[in-house]
Amino acid sequence: MPELRKDIVTREWIILAKERAKRPSDFSKADREEIPKTDPATCPFCPGNEHMTPPELLAYRRKGTERNGPGWWVRVIPNKFAALSYEGTLEHKEVGIYDVMSGVGAHEVVVEMPEHDKQLFQADKKQIEEVIWAYRDRYMALREDPRIKYILIFKNYGVTAGSSIAHSHSQIVGTPVIPQKIMSKIRGVDQYREYVEKCVYCDVIDWELQDGERVVSENESFVTIAPFASRSPFHLLILPKEHCSCFARMDRITIADFASILKDTLVRLDKCLNNPPYNYTLITAPVESDQLENFHWHLEIIPRLTTPAGFEIGTSIYINVTPPEEAARYLREISVDEGECKTG
C-alpha cells in the first residue's frame, strides 16, 4: 500500500507510491523524452479494450449495452497505477521522529469520450457537459467515504504537462488529508472576509468585470480571467459568478454554462498557443466544509509554456514573462466559431 509521509519542517504531506517503485535505470534519458502516442488498437481507453482497465466505476452508456463493454460515451475507472489505495483503513503511526499515514483514498480516470484522436476542446458542448456530470457523480460518490477529506479533479494534457496516455482523459483523486495548498486558499478567503466582510473571489469578479483588462470571456454564469498575479504565461481562472463553495451544487443550466465557457476557453488557448500542453485543476471546498459557505469554487488552467526552475522551487515566487493583461487581450482577439460566450 502507498503511504503518506509528512515533511517534518513544513508539515506538507507527500505520497510514496511504493508499488510503482523505480530504479535508477528507469530514469534513463530515453524515459525523459517524449512518450510515443498509443495506438488505438492497444489503447486501454478505447471502446473494445475495456478489459484492459479495472472494472468501471461509472459509465454513461447506450441502453442495452453491457458494463465493461463498448457503448459508453463517458467512462470512469480506477487508475491502474493508483497513487492511493481504495482498500485499507486510515492509520497514523510514528516512525522515529516522523509521521506516516496509510495511503488510502481514491484515484480514478475519467475517459472523456470514446474517440481516440479527439481532444476535449474539439468535443461538442454536449459531450463536455457529460464529462462534468461524470465529475459530479463521482464526487458525490467519493464524499460518502469517511476516509476521504478532499477530492481534487484535474486534467493533464500533453507530455510536458505530465500526461502519458494520448486518449483524452482527466483524473479524480480523493486524499485522506486536506492538502496544504487548499488550506492556504481557505485561510486566504477567511482572512479577507474577516477584514473586508466579503468573499475575495466575488470581489475579484466585480473588479475584473468592471475593469475588463484581464477578462477573456464570459457567459451568464461564468467568467474566465487571467489573474492579476498570474504565476505563468496564460494562467487562467474560470469563476462562477454566483458565490458557491462546492462545484457539485451546480444545477443543470449552470453545468451547461460551465461546459460552454470551458470549451470556449480551451479553444482560445488552442488557437492562440498552437495546441499547448496544460494542466487544469478544479478547486472546490473540502468535503466536510461544503456547508461552510465561505469558499468560492473555481477552475484553474495552467498552460505549461515555461519551466519552473531553482528560483521557483526555492522560493515559490514564480517569474512570469507575459503580463496577464496581454494574455487576456490575445485570447479575447481569437475568434471562436460557436461563440456562445462574449468577450470583454
Add this chain to the structure above:
Amino acid sequence: MPELRKDIVTREWIILAKERAKRPSDFSKADREEIPKTDPATCPFCPGNEHMTPPELLAYRRKGTERNGPGWWVRVIPNKFAALSYEGTLEHKEVGIYDVMSGVGAHEVVVEMPEHDKQLFQADKKQIEEVIWAYRDRYMALREDPRIKYILIFKNYGVTAGSSIAHSHSQIVGTPVIPQKIMSKIRGVDQYREYVEKCVYCDVIDWELQDGERVVSENESFVTIAPFASRSPFHLLILPKEHCSCFARMDRITIADFASILKDTLVRLDKCLNNPPYNYTLITAPVESDQLENFHWHLEIIPRLTTPAGFEIGTSIYINVTPPEEAARYLREISVDEGECKTG
C-alpha cells in the same frame, strides 16, 4: 522595471518580468524543445567573450589580468535578463483591490569556471571551493542593500531543469520580500522548537546518522541524506552537522568540507542517474534574522526525473515513486574515486 504582484488569496508574490515580455508565437512548439548547446566562440560565459556580458561584479583572477578580460577562474556578473532590477526604490502601491511592489533587487550569474565543456561535478574540489567563496562574497555584498530581504543561491542544470546556457553557472537572486516558502520553513523550525525545544534539522541529523538508512555520505562537517518525506526520486539534502543559521558564516575548513561533500554528492548523482538534470537551492536564514539562531541552513538538490502535474499543482502534495531509503542505498553503492566522504 519588473514588478511584484501579490496573489490576493494566498498572499504569495509573483514577479512580472515585463522586459522579457513574450507573445504567443514565442511559445511555439519549437521553443518548448531542447535548446541547442552554445558554441564556445559565441558563449557569453567563455574567457575572451567578457564584453558580451554586463561588467563583472566580482572575479577571482590572476594577478595582472584586467577586469572584464580573461584570466579569471570564477566570475560573477549581473544577469542580462534580470528578473529584478538593481535600480529604483522599493515602493508599494495598490491597483484597485490588488497589491504591487516595484521589482527591485538583484539577479546575478556565477560563472563557475572558465572551461566551456566541463560541469560542476567534474571540477576539482579546489575549484568548487572557489565557487562557494564567490557565493559567500556576493551574499555579503548583497546583504548590505537595505532593499533586499532574502538572498537565494541556486543552480539549474540541464534543459529540463530550466537552464538555457550550457556553460557551467549558478545564480543569485536578492528579493525585496521574504518568500512564503522560506517563511513556512522558518515557521516549521520555530514551531518544532516550541514543542521539542530543539532544532528540527539537528534532530533530523541525529536520527538519520543513527538510523543510517537514508544517509548517502558524510564528512567531518556535513551529511547528505535522502529526506524521509522526499518530494521526488533522489531528492537530497546536504546539512551542516553543526547548527548554524547562515551559510556565510562558514570558516575556511568548513567551506572545504562543503565543497568536498557537494562534489561527492553530484558525482554520485551523475554516475547513478546518467547525468540527470537537477536544481539545487541553498536555503539560508533571511538577511535580517542572521542573528536569530533558530534556522539551520542547508542545500537542497532536486533531480528533475519526473514531471509534477495537475495533482501536484492543485494540492502541493507530491507523488514520489522512489522510496528515499532505496535512493540513498543506490547512491551509497556508487564508488567515488577521490572518496574523501564516507558512506553510511
